[in-house]
Amino acid sequence: MLSDIEADPDDAQSLVRFLMYSNQWDIEGLIATTSIHQRKRVAPESMLKMLDAYAKVQPNLLQHEKGFPTADELRPKVKKGLAVYGMEGVGEGHDSEGSEWIIKVLEKNDDRPVWISVWGGPNTLAQALWKIKKTKSGKEAEKLYSKLRVYTISDQDDSGPWIRKTFPNIFFIVTPGYNYSFATWLGIAFPMPGSNTAATSNDWLAKNIQQGHGPLGASYPDVAYGMEGDTPAFLSLISNGLNDAEHPNYGGWGGRYELYKPKFEDSNVGRFKRENWPKDEPETRAIWTNANDSIVSPIDKKSYVGNCETIWRWREEFQNDFAARMDWNTKNFNEVNHPPVPTLAHPESFTVKSGEEFHLNAEGTTDPDGDSMSYWWFQYREAGTHKGNVSFRPYSPNLYNLPVTAPVVSKIETIHFILKVTDKGTPALTRYKRVIVTVLPK
Numbered sequence: 258m259l260s261d262i263e264a265d266p267d268d269a270q271s272l273v274r275f276l277m278y279s280n281q282w283d284i285e286g287l288i289a290t291t292s293i294h295q296r297k298r299v300a301p302e303s304m305l306k307m308l309d310a311y312a313k314v315q316p317n318l319l320q321h322e323k324g325f326p327t328a329d330e331l332r333p334k335v336k337k338g339l340a341v342y343g344m345e346g347v348g349e350g351h352d353s354e355g356s357e358w359i360i361k362v363l364e365k366n367d368d369r370p371v372w373i374s375v376w377g378g379p380n381t382l383a384q385a386l387w388k389i390k391k392t393k394s395g396k397e398a399e400k401l402y403s404k405l406r407v408y409t410i411s412d413q414d415d416s417g418p419w420i421r422k423t424f425p426n427i428f429f430i431v432t433p434g435y436n437y438s439f440a441t442w443l444g445i446a447f448p449m450p451g452s453n454t455a456a457t458s459n460d461w462l463a464k465n466i467q468q469g470h471g472p473l474g475a476s477y478p479d480v481a482y483g484m485e486g487d488t489p490a491f492l493s494l495i496s497n498g499l500n501d502a503e504h505p506n507y508g509g510w511g512g513r514y515e516l517y518k519p520k521f522e523d524s525n526v527g528r529f530k531r532e533n534w535p536k537d538e539p540e541t542r543a544i545w546t547n548a549n550d551s552i553v554s555p556i557d558k559k560s561y562v563g564n565c566e567t568i569w570r571w572r573e574e575f576q577n578d579f580a581a582r583m584d585w586n587t588k589n590f591n592e593v594n595h596p597p598v599p600t601l602a603h604p605e606s607f608t609v610k611s612g613e614e615f616h617l618n619a620e621g622t623t624d625p626d627g628d629s630m631s632y633w634w635f636q637y638r639e640a641g642t643h644k645g646n647v648s649f650r651p652y653s654p655n656l657y658n659l660p661v662t663a664p665v666v667s668k669i670e671t672i673h674f675i676l677k678v679t680d681k682g683t684p685a686l687t688r689y690k691r692v693i694v695t696v697l698p699k
Contacts, residue, residue, distance in 0.1 A: 259377060260272070261291055263298065264295035265294060267483060269477070271376060279331075280326070287301075289301040290381050291339075291343075293435060310473045311473055314473050322585075336353075338356065346384060356385040363385075371405055379416050379420065411432055421542060436530065438530075442512070443486075457576065462480070466583050495510060507637075515547075518544070549562055550570060552566050591626075594686055597680045600622045617634055618659070626680070630679065631679045636672060647672060667698055
């Protein structure tokens, strides 16, 4: 994780959530960086202070799920980049402990992808890539590049566009631009029509995160500009049955993104417009970037279409999940809620013929707390190739065993069905199963 922590309270907010899910991934580094908002300072000491709070609750977290690393394991992984802005920190003589650490991690004998979750400027990553390109053979370098999965919260320095141009094969998720007017990540918390604003309000945060949830909750700062603007950079890495990080086009808590070369747009418009910011540049390659979802809001029952909708549609569910984990900081297992465990009575992907009836079956689903559960099946239309609606009528989509009739198709199509299982604990927690059905023409 690369963070311009102290430029805005939202980095510290996101770090609290990041640590609360730290058993979901193997943390390799927490690197303090600069950004357009904080050009001459890095603050690794703020990360270490947060780890001190985490150390006090980590033993209790292990009552609820396995795998939470100790603070002592994480402290040596806190590193810093150079306290300079953007491309001023890239090139000969600009190595830092942060950039060297990224190279060391990529060189490990481990074929798993290395996710770089960038909350500020990525110039520390850019320096690592510059050195790899300079010092390794083309084949060696490409092997390291292929491990990378980069998600940057917009462009917070000029090294992000440089990376995309110079390393065209690197997996990269971003809403390009130095300003934020078109950014998908705004869906995390900004008060958009149809979105659940109560779940990101100061009152909700005080009750569910900050107050009465131990030292880590107390370290969660008040909102200054927007809640946790950096959280979408890792939200799709959480294992919830919906997220599939290797397929950003499938959609999940962190949003949905499609791979294409976006047309040039000046992002320095709207409410985020600022004078004397860097000029946006046209993209030179395909990137994973903004995609639209069409949804009906559970708040006002109106229809909305947009890229921010790909995140805010899940807002109540990921906020409830965060709140439940914060309860784990101080309470015993039998005092708090834990997520249900969905199960399918069939494979997660299968093939049917055009017009054929089949069943979506969640028999065997359980809840660790013995809670009653609700089931809800829906078609995630944008994630599949079949763009028409699949009607469940006359059946209700809240059955655990749902009969479905495949649409009549003239070519091979895929349909994504999502099972939402929500328990009746407090707060109510949701887990998912994604079923991909391939429909063959007759």
